[in-house]
Amino acid sequence: MSQKTQLASDIRDQQDRILNDWVNYQLSAMTMRRDLLKEQELREVSRDFLNLFVTALEDNADISTPSWKPSKEFLGELSRTRALQGFSPSETAMFVFSLKQPVFDLVQRQHQHDVKALAGDLWTMTVLLDKLGLYTTETYQESRESIIQRQQQEMLELSTPVVQLWDEVLALPLIGTLDSSRTQVVMEALLQRIVETGAKIAIIDITGVPTVDTLVAQHLMKTVSAARLMGADCVISGIRPQIAQTIVHLGVNLHDIVTKATLADAFRVALQRTGASVAKAALSAHGTTASGDDRGGGN
Amino acid sequence: MERIPILKMGPYLLVTIQVDMHDRVAMTLQDELTQQIVAHHARGVLLDISSVNVVDSFIGRMIGNIAGISRVLDAETVVVGMRPAVAITLVELGMALPGVRTALNVDAGMALLKSAGRIATNGRPAR
Numbered sequence: 361m362s363q364k365t366q367l368a369s370d371i372r373d374q375q376d377r378i379l380n381d382w383v384n385y386q387l388s389a390m391t392m393r394r395d396l397l398k399e400q401e402l403r404e405v406s407r408d409f410l411n412l413f414v415t416a417l418e419d420n421a422d423i424s425t426p427s428w429k430p431s432k433e434f435l436g437e438l439s440r441t442r443a444l445q446g447f448s449p450s451e452t453a454m455f456v457f458s459l460k461q462p463v464f465d466l467v468q469r470q471h472q473h474d475v476k477a478l479a480g481d482l483w484t485m486t487v488l489l490d491k492l493g494l495y496t497t498e499t500y501q502e503s504r505e506s507i508i509q510r511q512q513q514e515m516l517e518l519s520t521p522v523v524q525l526w527d528e529v530l531a532l533p534l535i536g537t538l539d540s541s542r543t544q545v546v547m548e549a550l551l552q553r554i555v556e557t558g559a560k561i562a563i564i565d566i567t568g569v570p571t572v573d574t575l576v577a578q579h580l581m582k583t584v585s586a587a588r589l590m591g592a593d594c595v596i597s598g599i600r601p602q603i604a605q606t607i608v609h610l611g612v613n614l615h616d617i618v619t620k621a622t623l624a625d626a627f628r629v630a631l632q633r634t635g636a637s638v639a640k641a642a643l644s645a646h647g648t649t650a651s652g653d654d655r656g657g658g659n
Numbered sequence: 660m661e662r663i664p665i666l667k668m669g670p671y672l673l674v675t676i677q678v679d680m681h682d683r684v685a686m687t688l689q690d691e692l693t694q695q696i697v698a699h700h701a702r703g704v705l706l707d708i709s710s711v712n713v714v715d716s717f718i719g720r721m722i723g724n725i726a727g728i729s730r731v732l733d734a735e736t737v738v739v740g741m742r743p744a745v746a747i748t749l750v751e752l753g754m755a756l757p758g759v760r761t762a763l764n765v766d767a768g769m770a771l772l773k774s775a776g777r778i779a780t781n782g783r784p785a786r
Contacts (some may be wrong), residue, residue: 543745551743558763583753589746591739591762 361487367481369419370470371463379403379410381462389458391451405455409434413459414422421484423491424512432495439500452500456493460485520546520554528560529630531623535568543579554592561630562587565623568596575614584617593633595619599627663688665695670702671772672734673765677710685721692725696732703772704729709740718753719734726759735760739768739773 369379384394396530398454412431419427435456442452463485470476515536525531532550536542548561564583569576584594597620599607605612620626661684666673678684692704706725711718716749725738739762741749749756761776762768 547747547750548743551746554763555743558767560763560767582750586743586746586750589738589741589749589756589761590743591741591764591767 365418367470367484368474370466371417374466375414376412378462378466379407381465382406382410382459385458385461386455389454390456391448393447395453396445396447396625397567405438408564409438409455410459417488421488423488423495431492435492435496438493439496441498441501441615443503447500449500453497455491456496456600457644460489463649464490511600516542517547518600520549522549523558524553524559524632525563525627526634526636528558528634529563530557530559530561531627533565533568533598533623537571538569538579540579543583546589550583551586551590554587554590559592561595561633562592562596563595563623563630565598565626566596566603567600567623569598569603572603572612574610574612577607577610578612581614581617593618595629597621597623597628602625604653661758661771662691665692667695667699668705670700671769672696672699672703673705674702675707675710679713680721681716689721689725689728692783693732696734700753701732701734703727703735703775704751704764705768705772706736706738707740707768708738708745709742709764710776711745712742714745714748716752716754719749719752719756723756723759725732726756730749730758735772737762737768737771739763739765740773 365437383399383406386402387399409431412434419425422428423432438455439452450562464482465479467481467485471481520542521533523531523533530550530553532546534546538546553559554562564580566572566580568639572580580596585597587594595618596614599619599621618626618629620629661681663674663676663684664676665676665688670693674688674692676688684748695701696704704725706722708722722738726738729736737760738756741761760771760773
């Protein structure tokens, strides 16, 4: 205990020198990101942490004790902000690991003739700094994971709009891969909108679905079945040529479902089924020579 | 014991399920409905399940059975008012009720029955 306290007071005595060395090591390291971090900022952060570090070390060298709490909180905050700023894990961990060099230098200077004490102190500091480094990396990882989770959630919510195209006609443009959790969200959104709008036809557009395998097809069938139970027929549109080939090669049975190549075709079917029709307005005398006159029937 | 009323509306029978379906209630319904279809020469059955919050595989099968029995007796069954959660449950249970016609509400169901009746009587002698 007294040895560790001695070490702490040594560091305290030479804090300025250590800080200087440490900042220089960080600046010269390969992992220094000058684009994200200014030297002044780095110096401030390093000084603050060194203060907390020495204060905790004066008490003990076990980071699971309460005296290390401020240091850990500081590191946690640091790695969280760095994760958000786009630092890599090693660049973040380097903040702690680069402290080894100046501290080791100090230990060496203090115990030039006492090999045993030198080895003891070195070991203590290695264990301590390694633990702090691992803690930094862990926090970094956690904040990265929370970012990923949040983005996944956002994607889930963003990518399931159900739009009304016409009276009693809904469209569900799907973007991205369909997994079971997304299918659940999509299905619920669609059924809810069917209840709200009293839709008779739902067009599921899969133009934005990159691949259709048996699982995705099964999810599509489930959605179609559920909509049918609610009294709405489904039309699947936006089937690209490769996807049509895949569906047939996989032996997926889509016989009971109307499928169309484009959303426009599906919309036409939907209008037909609901008894609505869209016609071009009669063109003015000036515009009769324009194209599209052939199906107008008026003039 | 709880019983589910079966109402006659012109050539159709209207069944509104407003209680939790126990297996016994379901069996009684199936029994009585069959008899009523025969007694009234019903053309169609409208099964309103808009108050049903919970279904299990038995109830799902029962709905399928009612539709099957009605079809044998030459009456069309339309299931109306299924809730989203119920629809998802049935699909997850693997019971998509093939061969059962569905509609969003009683209005749409009645329209479906009427149009189905027209098509059917066109193709075969009227009774």
